[in-house]
Amino acid sequence: xxxxxxxxxxNALKLGLFGANCSSGRAATKVPERWSASWPDCxxxxxxxxxxxxxxxxxxxxxxxxxxxxxMHGESLETxxxxxxxxxxxxxxxxxxxVHAPLFHPLIAAKQCVTAxxxxxxxxxxxxxxxxxxxxxxxxxxxxxxxxxxxxxAQDWIDAIxxxxxxxxxxxxxxxxxxxxKVRAKPKPYGGTRPLIMNAGxxxxxxxFAMRNCDAFFTATxxxxxxxxxxxxxxxxxxxxxxxxxxxxxxxxxxxxVVCRPTQQEAEDYYRHAIIDNADWGSVDGxxxxxxxxxxxxxxxxxxxxxxxxxxxxxxxxxxxxxPDRIAQEFADLSRGGMRGIAFSMVNYLDELPLFRDEVLPRxxxxxxxxxx
Ligand SMILES: Cc1cc2nc3c(=O)[nH]c(=O)nc-3n(C[C@H](O)[C@H](O)[C@H](O)COP(=O)(O)O)c2cc1C
Numbered sequence: 067x068x069x070x071x072x073x074x075x076x077n078a079l080k081l082g083l084f085g086a087n088c089s090s091g092r093a094a095t096k097v098p099e100r101w102s103a104s105w106p107d108c109x110x111x112x113x114x115x116x117x118x119x120x121x122x123x124x125x126x127x128x129x130x131x132x133x134x135x136x137x138m139h140g141e142s143l144e145t146x147x148x149x150x151x152x153x154x155x156x157x158x159x160x161x162x163x164x165v166h167a168p169l170f171h172p173l174i175a176a177k178q179c180v181t182a183x184x185x186x187x188x189x190x191x192x193x194x195x196x197x198x199x200x201x202x203x204x205x206x207x208x209x210x211x212x213x214x215x216x217x218x219x220a221q222d223w224i225d226a227i228x229x230x231x232x233x234x235x236x237x238x239x240x241x242x243x244x245x246x247x248k249v250r251a252k253p254k255p256y257g258g259t260r261p262l263i264m265n266a267g268x269x270x271x272x273x274x275f276a277m278r279n280c281d282a283f284f285t286a287t288x289x290x291x292x293x294x295x296x297x298x299x300x301x302x303x304x305x306x307x308x309x310x311x312x313x314x315x316x317x318x319x320x321x322x323x324v325v326c327r328p329t330q331q332e333a334e335d336y337y338r339h340a341i342i343d344n345a346d347w348g349s350v351d352g353x354x355x356x357x358x359x360x361x362x363x364x365x366x367x368x369x370x371x372x373x374x375x376x377x378x379x380x381x382x383x384x385x386x387x388x389x390p391d392r393i394a395q396e397f398a399d400l401s402r403g404g405m406r407g408i409a410f411s412m413v414n415y416l417d418e419l420p421l422f423r424d425e426v427l428p429r430x431x432x433x434x435x436x437x438x439x
Pocket of ligand 1: 127
C-alpha cells in the first residue's frame with residue numbers, strides 16, 4: 067500500500083493533471099485553444115506526462131455540460147474507461163477514475179476498478195463522489211438523497227467495494243442501504259493490495275467520510291495560502307489530527323490552475339485574457355444556478371462578486387500564475403507546509419505542459435521536493 071501511496075516514486079510533492087477528460091478542463095473560457103478533451107489529445111497528454119514524470123491524472127466525473135457559448139464539460143470521457151485506456155498506454159503514471167457512488171452499482175464499479183488496476187499493474191486510484199449536481203441525477207432518473215444520507219449511502223458503497231476487493235468470497239453484505247448476497251468478485255486488485263482511494267468533500271460530513279475511508283483528501287481551500295507555509299502547516303496538521311483520532315493516516319492534496327510563462331507579465335496577461343476577458347459567463351452562470359446562486363437568490367451586487375470569484379478561482383482552484391521561478395516557489399512552499407500533492411489544470415494542457423516540464427520540474431528537483439527522472 068505504501069508503494070501505491072508513493073505512486074512508486076520518491077517525490078515528496080506529487081504532481082497531477084486535473085480535469086483533462088472534460089471539454090474546457092477547469093477553465094470556463096471561450097479562447098479557441100481551450101481544451102478539447104478528445105481521446106487523441108488525452109492520450110498524447112498522458113504519454114507526455116508519463117515521460118515527464120508527472121505522478122497522476124485525476125479526471126472529473128461529469129455527465130452534463132454547464133451551457134453558455136462553449137457548454138463547458140459538455141463533452142466528457144467516462145472516467146473508468148478513460149483511465150483504463152490511459153493505463154494501457156503508459157508505464158509509470160497513476161490514473162484515477164472518479165465515480166459517483168449513487169450512479170454505479172458497487173460490484174460493477176469494484177470490478178471496473180480491478181480491471182483498470184490490472185491493466186495498470188497497480189497504478190489505478192479511485193475518487194469517490196457522493197454527488198452535488200442535481201441536474202445530473204435527474205437525467206439518470208435517480209433521486210438525489212439529502213446531504214447526510216448521501217454520505218451514509220457512500221459509506222455502504224465503499225464498504226462493499228473494499229469487501230469485494232478483499233480476500234473473502236461468497237460473502238453477504240447487509241448495509242443500511244445496500245444488500246448483497248453470496249458475492250463473488252474475482253480477480254482481486256493487482257499485487258494483493260487495493261487501489262488508492264481519495265475524496266474531496268468540503269462539508270464537515272464530506273470531510274469526515276474522507277477521514278474514515280480514504281488515503282488522500284483533496285482540499286480546494288484557498289484561505290491557508292494567504293498565511294504562507296505556517297498557515298498551510300496548521301491546516302494540514304488539523305486534518306491529519308482528525309484522521310489520527312480515528313486511527314487513520316491521511317495525505318492532504320490541493321488543486322489549482324497553472325498559467326506559466328517565461329515572464330510574469332506574459333503569464334498575468336494570458337491569465338486575464340483567457341479567464342477574465344474571454345470568460346464564458348454563460349457556463350459560469352450555469353454552474354452557479356446548479357448551486358442555487360442567481361441574482362434573484364443572492365441579489366445583483368453579491369451575484370456579480372460570486373460570478374467573478376467563480377470564474378477566477380472556484381472553478382479552476384487557486385491560480386498559480388507566473389514565471390517558472392514563481393510557480394516552483396509556490397509549489398515548494400506548499401510542499402514544505404506538508405501538502406502531499408497538487409492536482410492542477412491548464413487552459414491547454416498539451417501546449418502548456420512542455421514549459422512546465424522543462425522549467426518548473428527541474429527547479430522543484432533543485433529545491434529538494436522532487437527527485438530527478
Ligand atoms: C479535487 C476535487 C475533485 C472533485 N471531483 C468531482 C467530480 O469529479 N465530480 C463531482 O461531481 N464532484 C467532484 N468534486 C466535488 C466533491 O466531491 C464534493 O461533492 C464537493 O466538494 C462538495 O462537498 P460535500 O460533498 O462535502 O458537500 C470534486 C472536488 C474537488 C475539490
